[in-house]
Amino acid sequence: MDYTRKVRNKLSITGRQLNFDRVSERNRLNERAIYFRFYTFLLALVQGLVHLYCDYDELALPVGAVNNSAVNSDSQGLQAGFLARVDNLLPMFTWDSQNWVRSIPQNIFLRTLAVSLSTPIVYQTFFRRWVWELALSVASLLWDVPLTPFSFLPPMYPSLIQYSFTAGLQVMFLWQSSNALFTAYVAQQPIKREQPLSSDSKDPTGTLLNGLRSKKETPKTFACWELSLITSNFPDRRKAIFTDIDRLSGPAWTQILSQCLANISSISVRIDSYLNPPAPSPPSSEEKALADRQAAAAVQSLPRISTPIQEGHVFMKPAVPSTKTKKVERGVGNLAKSYGQSTSPGTLKIPYLSPQAKSRLISSSKDLFSPNIRKFFAEQKDNHSPQGLRGTAQEYTMRFLRSKFGTPFRTTFSRRISTVVLGTPYSTLYSTITSIQSLAALAIASLDEDPYGRVSKDVPTLIRTFTRTAQDIEAFTKNLPPHWTDVEFKEDDRHVRDVETVVECLKIGLRDMVNAFGKYTKELGLQHDEMEVVRKVAGIGEEMRTVNGGI
Structure with a gap:
C-alpha cells in the first residue's frame, strides 16, 4: 500500500476496524477523519478571526499627490503595475527573523503549529462527544454504520498530528498567498490601454x-x-x-x-x-395614550404590603387582646414603640416580659449598638451603597481594561x-x-x-x-x-x-x-x-x- 493510499484510508470518514481487506467486518466511523475535519474547521476559524482583526482585506491604495509618473506610459502598463505590486509583496513571502510580524511564512508556521498542538486538548476536553454524535447521525443516513460509542482512547497519534500540521501549512499558505495576490490585482489603477477605464x-x-x-x-x-x-x-x-x-x-x-x-x-x-446629537423626537399621541394605559395597569396590579386603613373611631382605646397570639403581637408593638420613643435603652417599658427577660434584652441591645458594631455597620453600609458598589465595579473594570484581555x-x-x-x-x-x-x-x-x-x-x-x-x-x-x-x-x-x-x-x-x-x-x-x-x-x-x- 503506497503513502497516498495510507493517508486516504486513515482520513476516510468510514472504514474497517483494522484491516480494509476483511469483507466480513462491518463499517464503523473512523474517528481520525472526524478529528482531522474538526482540526480544519478550527484552523479556518482562527484564520478568519486573524483576518478580521488584522484587516487583511484592506486595499492599500496610493495616497498623496498624483503626478504624471502615476500612470504607466509603456504598452504593458497594466501588467507592469500589477507586477510592481507583486514585487512589493515578495519580501513578505520570505523568512524574516527580524520582522516576523510582516513575514507570511513565519506567521503561517507559528499559527499552524499553535492550532495543531492545541486541537487535541480542545477536541478531547470539550467537543469529542458532541462531534462524534453529529458525525454518527450524518453517517447513518449515508452508510450502514452501527450506532456505537466512541472508544475510550482518543486517536491522538503523532502521525495524525503530523498529517494535520502538514496539511494546515499548505492550506494556510494558499489562503495567505491568494489573499495577497487578489489584493494586488484589485488595487490597480483604473487604466486600460494607457487610457482611463471609462474611455471605452x-x-x-x-x-x-x-x-x-x-x-x-x-x-x-x-x-x-x-x-x-x-x-x-x-x-x-x-x-x-x-x-x-x-x-x-x-x-x-x-x-x-x-x-x-x-x-x-x-x-x-x-x-x-x-x-450636537439630535434631540429625541417627542412621542406621538398614540404612544402617550399607550404609556398612560400601561402606567395605570401597573399601579392597579401592585400588591398590598400593609393592612387596610382602620375605619371608625381611631382615637378610642384599643380593646384588650383576648387570645395569646394577639397578646404577643401587642407586646411586640409596644416594645417597638417604647424603644423608638425612649431616650436611652434603660428606660424601655417592656410589658408582658419577665424581669430576667427584660434585663437580657436590654443588655443585648447595649451590645448591639456599641461603637465598634456601629462602625462596622457604617463601613458595610458605605461599601454596599450605590456609590460604593459603583466605585468597586469601576476599579475592577479599569484593571481588566489595562490587561491584555481588555485590549479589544x-x-x-x-x-x-x-x-x-x-x-x-x-x-x-x-x-x-x-x-x-x-x-x-x-x-x-x-x-x-x-x-x-x-x-x-x-x-x-x-x-x-x-x-x-x-x-x-x-x-x-x-x-x-x-x-x-x-x-x-x-x-x-x-x-x-x-x-x-x-x-x-x-x-x-x-x-x-x-x-x-x-x-x-x-x-x-x-x-x-x-x-x-x-x-x-x-x-x-x-x-x-x-x-x-x-x-
Missing part, C-alpha cells in the same frame, strides 16, 4: 459621473481615483469636462463639483452630528476620531483625498482650459469649504476628550495618520488655489478677512503673500 464607453464623462454618484463605496472610490488621474494626466478628458455643458442633469463640472464637495462637506456634517474592549482615540472624520462602516479616506485633489487640479487648470468661465464662479466656494473643513477637523482633534475605556491614552495619540493626511491635502489644495487665483481675489468676491483666515489655515507666510500680489 460611448459616453466617457457620463460613465464617470455615474461612478461618482454610486451608492456603493467601492465603485465610488475607483471613480474618484479615475477622476484624479484624469485631472492630472489626461488633458483631453479634462477639457471635455469643461466643455460638456449640455447635459440634462446639468454641466459636467457642476455635477462633479456637487459630488466631490459632498464627500468633503460630509466630514463637517459628521463632526457636528457627533458634537478599549475605544481608542484614533478609532473614535477616524470613525467620525472618515465615516463608518467603511472608510472614505481615499474618496475624500481624491475629491480634494481633483477639485483643486480642475480649478487651477480652468484658468487656461475653461472656455466659458464657469469654474471661476465656484472657486470661492471651494476655498471656503476647504478652509472650514480643515478648521473643523483640527478643532475636533484638539478638543475631543478620550473615551473612559482608553486607559492608555497619551497626548501624542491625537496625531492620527489618516486624519492628518486629509488635513494636509486640504492645506495643499488651499495653497495651490491661492497661488493660482491670488491676483483675482477681489473679482472673485473674497474679502481680506477671509483671505487672512485662509492663509493662516493653509500656512502661507509673508513671503508667499508678497509673491501672490499682497493678498
